[in-house]
Amino acid sequence: MAKRKKYPKLPNGYGQIKYLGKNRRNPYAVYPPVKEFDENGKAIMSKALCYVDDWMKGFAILTAYRAGTYTPGMEKELNCDDTDSANASSVVQRILADYNLTKNGRLGQKTFEEVYNDFYDYKYERDKSRNYSVASKNSTRAAFKNCMILHKKPFADLRHKDLQEAIDSCKLKHSSLELIVSLLHQMYEYAIVYELVDKDYSTALKINIPDDDEHGVPFTPEELEILWKNRDNDIVEFILIMCYSGYRLSAYKNLEVNLVESYFKGGVKTKYSKDRIVPIHSGILPLVEHRLSEYGCLLPQSNSNFRCKMYEIIKELDIGCHTPHDCRHTFSALCEKYGISNNDRSRMLGHSFRDITNKVYGHRELEDLRAEIEKIQICY
Known part of the structure; x- marks a missing residue:
């Protein structure tokens, strides 16, 4: 037959x-x-x-x-x-x-705008498995608005160079470009599931400008010395913990603290920042233990207005103007000053690696990172 x-x-x-x-x-x-x-x-x-x-x-x-x-x-x-x-x-x-x-x-082909509308409805209107915040919806809509160059083009005809051009031609800040890249990743994931395209052309997109969200001024050695002399103050205590661990302020609300093996685990913002491990420097270990004993966490509800309290105390101590994010910059500066390798510094700060070797094959044990972070000297 x-x-x-x-x-x-x-x-x-x-x-x-x-x-x-x-x-x-x-x-x-x-x-x-x-x-x-x-x-x-x-x-x-x-x-x-x-x-x-x-x-x-x-x-x-x-x-x-x-x-x-x-x-x-x-x-x-x-x-x-x-x-x-x-x-x-x-x-x-x-x-x-x-x-x-x-x-x-181009009859019968959905435009980028039409696919976006379907995706938005799929994510925010039909998906009842989770509740998205108003901020999440606003961020998605803003990202769509900021890649107007793609709106009327047939989605199936788009290629990497079209998507990259939309990012490169946008004159907004790094954070806005991050939202565009995230939207494109999500739209292609949706489009592949529903067989609108065969290939994800968003995988290799790059943001070709410096990350302008990371501006800040580290505490000077003299200012750190003043902080250490006043470490019995509740707010100063937490400022020091931030200066010697490098997480963003919002990360400390849900940060995992392992006192048995002496490390922090957590993070926010990007996939490289989230769930990263930073050893607890021996100098701040007593401060960490005290806060856990006193509050059961690092950043208690009573410190919900921590930012304002921080501004008050550094003014009282006659220290130059600093923000909570300056603590992260202080950690980075300390790593550089005391010779911590750039790769381990990036790992502990949660920065992405551009080279394939570190991005894919870079692995470090907890004790390797501990040996590096303990290079930082505390003088008071």
Whole structure:
């Protein structure tokens, strides 16, 4: 028995042609592209457009549907055996005519804006598994607005250079560009799941400007000495912990503290920052133990206005103007001053690696990092 001929896979978003089995007059069912999904995100199949006796007829129907020229019953007019017209069957002629309409007119292709609207509805409206904050929704909308150069382009035609151009041409700050990159990653993840594209062109995107969110002024050695002399003050105590561990202020609210093995674990903002491990420097270990004993955590609810209290105490101690983020810069400066390797400094600060060797193959044990951080000397 001759095997049934295999046909090529249809492009994403083209529709489906299903073989229903032999002994049927019209064994191929032709379905339009999926446009609706249930509450779980599963595709809802539409009613078949028609049933045909040849796969090529089905392909011609879908091409016409995509080009906007399909009319019910047109499959009866197609003949795969008609070779009287320039040695081409009516099916082939039909496919070529409709394909040219689709290619040149971009009919049937969703634009970037349309895919974004579908994605936004999928993430924020249909997904009831979690509640997103207003800030999250606003950030997503802002990221979309800031890549206007892509809005009217067919999503399936976009390539890496188009996405990178949208980032490079945006004159906003690093943090705004981060939101655009994040949006593109999420949209391509959505588009692949729903077969709008075959490949994720957002994977290698780069932000080609310095991270301007990291500006700050480290505490000077003289200022640190003043802080250490006043470490019995509750606010100063926490300032010192931040200066010798390098996390962002918001990270300390949920930071894991392991006193048995003496390390912090946690972080916020990026995948490189989150869940990173920083050994607890022996100099601040008593301060950490005291806070855990006193409050059960590093940053208690009573310190909810820590920023204001910090400004008050450093003014009282006659120390120059500093923000909580300056503590992170102080840690970085101390690492540099006492010869901690750049790679370990980046690991403990949660910075990303641009080189493949460190990004993929760089691994350090806790004790390796502890040996590095203990190079920092505390003089008071």
